[in-house]
Amino acid sequence: MEAVPAARRPLEDELGEIRNDIIRLAALSTEAIAGGTQAFLDGDLAVAEAVVEGDDKIDELYHHVEDRLLLVLATQSPVAADLRAVITMMRINHELERDADLMVNVAKTTRRIYPHELDPKVRGIIDRMGIQASNQTRLAIDAFADSDPNWAAALQDMDDSMDELTKSLFRHILAWGASDEGTVLQAVQVALVARHYERIADHAVTIAERVQWMVTGTHPGAEE
Numbered sequence: 723m724e725a726v727p728a729a730r731r732p733l734e735d736e737l738g739e740i741r742n743d744i745i746r747l748a749a750l751s752t753e754a755i756a757g758g759t760q761a762f763l764d765g766d767l768a769v770a771e772a773v774v775e776g777d778d779k780i781d782e783l784y785h786h787v788e789d790r791l792l793l794v795l796a797t798q799s800p801v802a803a804d805l806r807a808v809i810t811m812m813r814i815n816h817e818l819e820r821d822a823d824l825m826v827n828v829a830k831t832t833r834r835i836y837p838h839e840l841d842p843k844v845r846g847i848i849d850r851m852g853i854q855a856s857n858q859t860r861l862a863i864d865a866f867a868d869s870d871p872n873w874a875a876a877l878q879d880m881d882d883s884m885d886e887l888t889k890s891l892f893r894h895i896l897a898w899g900a901s902d903e904g905t906v907l908q909a910v911q912v913a914l915v916a917r918h919y920e921r922i923a924d925h926a927v928t929i930a931e932r933v934q935w936m937v938t939g940t941h942p943g944a945e946e
Contacts, residue, residue, distance in 0.1 A: 733794070733798045733800060733804055736790070736794055736798070737794070737804065737807055737808070737811075739790075740787060740790050740791060740794075740811055741811065741866075741867075743783065743786065743787050743790070744787060744811055744814055744815055744818070744863075744866070745863060745866075745867055746783065747780065747783050747784060747787065747815065747818045747819070748818050748859065748860075748863040748866075750776070750779065750780050750783065750822065751780065751818045751819075751821045751822045751825075751859065752856055752859050752860060752863075753776075754773055754776060754777070754780065754821070754822045754825040754826070755821065755825055755852060755855050755856045755859065755922065756852070756856060757769055757772060757773045757776070757825070757829075758770070758773045758825035758826070758828040758829045758832075758852075759825075759828070759848065759849070759851075759852030761773060761828070761829050761832045762828050762829070762831060762832045762840075762848065762915060763840065763845055763848060763849060763852075765832060765835075765836055765837060765838075765839070765840075766832070767832065767833060767836060769829075770829040770830070770832040770833060771829075773825055773826060773828075773829035774826050774829050774830065777822055777823065777826050780819060780822040781819065781822075784815060784816075784818070784819040787811070787815045788812065788815060791808055791811055791812050791815070794808055795808060803936075803939075806935065806936045806939065807936055809936075810866075810932045810933065810935065810936040813928070813929075813932050814866060814929050814932060817925040817928055817929055818859075818925075818929075820921075820925060821859065821922050821925055824918040824919075824921055824922055825918070825922075827914070827915075827918055828915050828918055828919075831911050831914065831915055834907075834911055835907070835908050835911050835912075838904065838908050840908075840912075841894075841898075843894050844891065844894065844895075844912055847887055847890055847891045847894070847916075848891070848912070848915065848916070848919075850887055851884065851887050851888075851891075851916065851919040851920075852919065854880070854883060854884050854887065854919070854923065855884070855919045855922040855923055855926075857880070858877055858880050858881070858884070858922070858923050858926035858927070859922065859925075859926050859929075861873055861876070861877060861880075861926065861930070862877060862925075862926040862927075862929035862930045862933075863929070865877075865929070865930050865933045866929060866933050869933065869936070869937050870933070870937075871933060871934040871936075871937040871938050872934075873930045873933070873934075874927070874930040874931045874933070874934045874942045875942070876930075877926055877927045877930045878927055878942075880923070880926075881923050881924065881926075881927050884919065884920055884923040885920070887916075887919075888916050888917075888919075888920050891912070891913075891916045892913065892916070895909045895912060895913060
């Protein structure tokens with residue numbers, strides 16, 4: 723018997739495999755968050771380089787998932803819930819790849835400010851931002867893995883915590899009143915790093931909202 727081409731396998735099986743690839747991509751992206759945060763806090767150029775180099779593997783998986791989803795659209799003609807699943811997976815795939823890119827930026831910032839030591843309060847806030855970004859990403863992917871639409875509101879609330887951390891960091895930086903070039907450069911780079919973490923948290927909220935739409939067919943707030 724002639725083997726059935728992968729593109730013509732049952733849609734449910736195909737989407738299940740792609741779902742597993744996305745969960746794997748999420749694990750790699752979360753590792754990048756942890757690694758990039760460690761590199762930045764410790765001024766560790768070796769870890770920073772590992773995060774940058776590891777992005778190639780993430781990009782490869784991202785493109786693999788994207789290609790499979792496009793093939794499903796072209797050959798399987800999904801409708802209703804299956805179509806929502808495909809569209810949601812495409813969006814989540816993109817959000818996770820962007821998370822990894824943002825952490826590459828953090829890792830590269832480690833190089834830019836090396837060998838300057840971080841202010842203790844800056845270290846504390848960035849550490850908390852890294853933990854917050856990792857936690858929100860994991861919860862969002864748990865929502866996707868379990869097809870649980872109930873995490874969207876909770877992640878919105880968690881995002882408020884990230885926003886408060888960002889504001890606290892900015893207030894502290896502005897209070898420096900620095901005039902020397904090195905301190906000003908570090909302040910600018912730290913502000914950019916904070917923005918990267920804030921974007922990762924936003925991506926987690928988006929993932930949870932897309933899961934809600936995938937499962938229920940309604941967008942958050944649409945029922946209000």
